[in-house]
Amino acid sequence: xxxxxxxxxxxxxxxxxxxxxxxxxxxxxxxxxxxxxxxxxxxxxxxxxxxxxxxxxxxxxxxxxxxxxxxxxxxxxxxxxxxxxxxxxxxxxxxxxxxxxxxxxxxxxxxxxxxxxxxxxxxxxxxxxxxxxxxxxxxxxxxxxxxxxxxxxxxxxxxxxxxxxxxxxxxxxxxxxxxxxxxxxxxxxxxxxxxxxxxxxxxxxxxxxxxxxxxxxxxxxxxxxxxxxxxxxxxxxxxxxxxxxxxxxxxxxxxxxxxxxxxxxxxxxxxxxxxxxxxxxxxxxxxxxxxxxxxxxxxxxxxxxxxxxxxxxxxxxxxxxxxxxxxxxxxxxxxxxxxxxxxxxxxxxxxxxxxxxxxxxxxxxxxxxxxxxxxxxxxxxxxxxxxxxxxxxxxxxxxxxxxxxxxxxxxxxxxxxxxxxxxxxxxxxxxxxxxxxxxxxxxxxxxxxxxxxxxxxxxxxxxxxxxxxx
Numbered sequence: 001x002x003x004x005x006x007x008x009x010x011x012x013x014x015x016x017x018x019x020x021x022x023x024x025x026x027x028x029x030x031x032x033x034x035x036x037x038x039x040x041x042x043x044x045x046x047x048x049x050x051x052x053x054x055x056x057x058x059x060x061x062x063x064x065x066x067x068x069x070x071x072x073x074x075x076x077x078x079x080x081x082x083x084x085x086x087x088x089x090x091x092x093x094x095x096x097x098x099x100x101x102x103x104x105x106x107x108x109x110x111x112x113x114x115x116x117x118x119x120x121x122x123x124x125x126x127x128x129x130x131x132x133x134x135x136x137x138x139x140x141x142x143x144x145x146x147x148x149x150x151x152x153x154x155x156x157x158x159x160x161x162x163x164x165x166x167x168x169x170x171x172x173x174x175x176x177x178x179x180x181x182x183x184x185x186x187x188x189x190x191x192x193x194x195x196x197x198x199x200x201x202x203x204x205x206x207x208x209x210x211x212x213x214x215x216x217x218x219x220x221x222x223x224x225x226x227x228x229x230x231x232x233x234x235x236x237x238x239x240x241x242x243x244x245x246x247x248x249x250x251x252x253x254x255x256x257x258x259x260x261x262x263x264x265x266x267x268x269x270x271x272x273x274x275x276x277x278x279x280x281x282x283x284x285x286x287x288x289x290x291x292x293x294x295x296x297x298x299x300x301x302x303x304x305x306x307x308x309x310x311x312x313x314x315x316x317x318x319x320x321x322x323x324x325x326x327x328x329x330x331x332x333x334x335x336x337x338x339x340x341x342x343x344x345x346x347x348x349x350x351x352x353x354x355x356x357x358x359x360x361x362x363x364x365x366x367x368x369x370x371x372x373x374x375x376x377x378x379x380x381x382x383x384x385x386x387x388x389x390x391x392x393x394x395x396x397x398x399x400x401x402x403x404x405x406x407x408x409x410x411x412x413x414x415x416x417x418x419x420x421x422x423x424x425x426x427x428x429x430x431x432x433x434x435x436x437x438x439x440x441x442x443x444x445x446x447x448x449x450x451x452x453x454x455x456x457x458x459x460x461x462x463x464x465x466x467x468x469x470x
Contacts, residue, residue, distance in 0.1 A: 003390075006033035006096075007074045008060060008087050009079025010042045012254065013101055013245065016382065017076050019387075022049040024383070025390035028174055031055050032070045035063060036079075040258035067094040073122075080173055081180045085110030088125060089117040094352055097124040099389055103189040104407030106181030108415055108433050111408055115435055122447070126389060126405035128415050129193050132400040133381030136355045136371045139196055140308065140319050141398050143369060144198055150314030152199050152289070158296045159191055159306040164327045166299035167241055169277065170215045170270040171232070177276040184208070184281055184421075185414035190344070191306075192400070194284070195338055201289035202409060202437045207426040208417035210281035214300040220271035232267040240329040243267045274366060283417050301327060303351055315361035325351040405441040412437060446447035 005021060007014050021029045034042040047050045050052065060079070066072060077084055077100040085105040092096050093203040104127055105111050117276070125264050131137055144152060157256055161169075173179045180186040196203065232242030233256060234432050244266050245256040254267035255270045278301055285293040305322040359368040374380015389392060393401050412435075416427040430436050 001026055003029045003073045004030050004032050004036060004071055005076055006066055006070065007045075007076045007078060008029065008035040008062075008063060008091075008121065009077060009083070010034055010036040010038070010045045011078065014045060014076070016386070017099075018045055018049065018052070018378075020386045020390060022051050025386065026051065029390050032072060033058060035060055035066060038258050038261045038264070040261045041254055044248075044253055044258070056415070060087070062208070064092050064094040067091065067096050067387055072096050077101060081106050081186055082178065085113050088114050091121045091123070092117045092121045094362050095123075097126075097288060098405070099128060101128055102186045102193070102407065103181065103411045103414070104183050104404060105411060108222045108414070111411065111415065112216055114404060115408065115440060120444075125404035127402045127404060128385060128389065129190065129197075129402045129406070129410070130382050130385045131190050132197060132398075132402065133384045134317060135373055135379040135381065136321060136357060138381075138398055138400070139352075139371050140310070140356050141198055141370055142315050143357070144310060144312075145200070145398075148315065148359055148361065149228045149310060149312030149317050152291050152310050152312050154291060154311045155195060155293045156198065157191060157195060157293060157306070158307045159188075159298075160301035161297070161299045162301050162304035162324055162327050163241065164277070164324075165304055166301065167215070167270050169242055169299060170244070170275055170279070171268050173264070174265055175215075175268065175275045175277050177278075180277065181411075182277045182281075182282075182418060183297060183299060184210075184278070185411055186418045188281065188295070188414055188417075189407075189410040191295065191297070192413040193406065194292050194308075195285070195295070196287070197399075197406075198308075199287055199291050199293075201287035201291055202441070203285050203293075203413050203416075203429050204288050205426055205428055206283055206413055206416035206420055207285040208281065208283040208296075208420035210278045210421060212275060212278050213280045215270045215279050216275040217273045217301060224411075225271065227271050228269060230269055230272060231265055233267070240327070241270050255446055278421070281417070282296050283413065283420075315364075317357065318358045318360075319355070320337050321349055321355040322353045325353045347400040373462060395442060403444060405437070405444045408433075408435060408440065410438050 007017060018031060018032045021031045031052050034046055035058045036042040037060060039057055045231055046055050054210045056070060074097045077087045077098060079087055081103055084100055088098050088100055105114060154165050167184065174186055217227065233245045238244060244250045251266065264386055281297045283295045285295065303326055304324040305324060308319040310317045355371055357369040357371055358366050359369055388401050412429050416429050416432050
């Protein structure tokens with residue numbers, strides 16, 4: 001018997017899950033419904049795979065009816081961030097388990113709503129943190145868990161997004177902080193999840209600073225910069241910050257040709273009016289283990305990657321990753337949006353792309369730790385994550401599968417960081433969130449004790465899900 005899936009939110013992010021259902025996991029999963037406010041996007045996704053031709057198309061207000069009529073076992077939530085909590089709670093209460101893209105949600109009230117629904121229904125909520133499965137991040141987890149650097153006491157974590165990938169957040173709905181919670185939540189929830197997972201600790205206090213310093217109309221005017229067109233899809237010369245949807249067949253079909261349904265523009269000017277999402281963010285985070293995280297995010301860097309330095313009582317671990325060394329526009333001003341795509345070749349690079357993990361114990365020479373790559377995106381990490389999503393949790397000493405308590409832990413830093421930005425002071429996580437994260441995780445673990453991995457093709461009814469990690 002296969003598991004029956006519905007997808008709610010059929011933008012770019014949904015593609016990974018639908019490719020998995022139609023491909024590697026076709027014998028254990030059926031896509032029976034596509035739900036979106038934009039019927040054109042839902043129809044486009046349905047038409048990409050022959051296996052989806054019988055999937056029904058529906059509007060978000062019909063979610064409960066779809067779950068009942070199509071006998072949906074699990075709902076994959078890839079809708080706009082501010083809608084995650086509503087869709088998760090409604091799906092749980094309608095009798096389906098949930099797989100939800102990060103971030104779990106964007107603010108404290110909706111976080112409490114998910115926590116209450118998960119406890120009340122006892123159903124499963126899987127949060128897909130694919131960065132955990134990336135070999136380089138798994139390798140750092142292994143180093144710390146092994147005790148090679150002793151007990152972690154501090155971490156410095158810097159993430160830089162370049163002027164292709166970073167700029168893209170300011171072209172689309174993420175530019176409005178009410179939609180995404182800002183990059184502190186939409187993007188950095190990945191990073192805060194990694195930090196908590198690496199340290200095996202729960203955040204307790206957050207102090208943050210940041211703002212919109214580069215993108216946006218006001219910043220451009222202050223620099224005396226030409227504002228340019230309102231959108232990137234236009235005739236004539238293009239600037240390096242514009243995205244012409246006509247230059248990408250998939251984006252053209254998924255967004256430009258579907259504007260007639262909802263008016264959404266995927267290619268807005270990054271120097272336009274109305275941007276409320278910050279592009280520079282910093283935070284100091286205390287954890288219940290007494291470790292301290294110093295975090296920084298920049299969204300207009302000339303290169304893309306991250307640096308993580310972990311100081312322990314017996315040594316230090318350093319992970320440095322260059323995902324893209326430079327952004328060089330092509331002659332017509334166009335360039336890739338996806339940082340994993342092939343860059344424009346420009347000859348020898350001073351900043352070499354790649355990754356390196358170094359461990360050095362006190363009074364010993366530094367050693368480089370081998371990072372074993374797999375096949376596919378994120379070093380094979382996406383394939384590993386999707387296998388657990390669709391086939392059930394496997395034995396994993398690294399504990400990479402994540403549930404709603406992990407999702408809460410990840411967003412708690414961003415939620416409290418946003419409050420700190422607003423008030424100027426430190427924010428106590430438990431007090432502001434209204435949830436004891438450590439107690440929530442313990443309760444979820446107790447409920448899931450003794451749970452086994454789902455057999456291939458197991459349905460929701462057969463699993464008798466009680467909130468265990470997938």
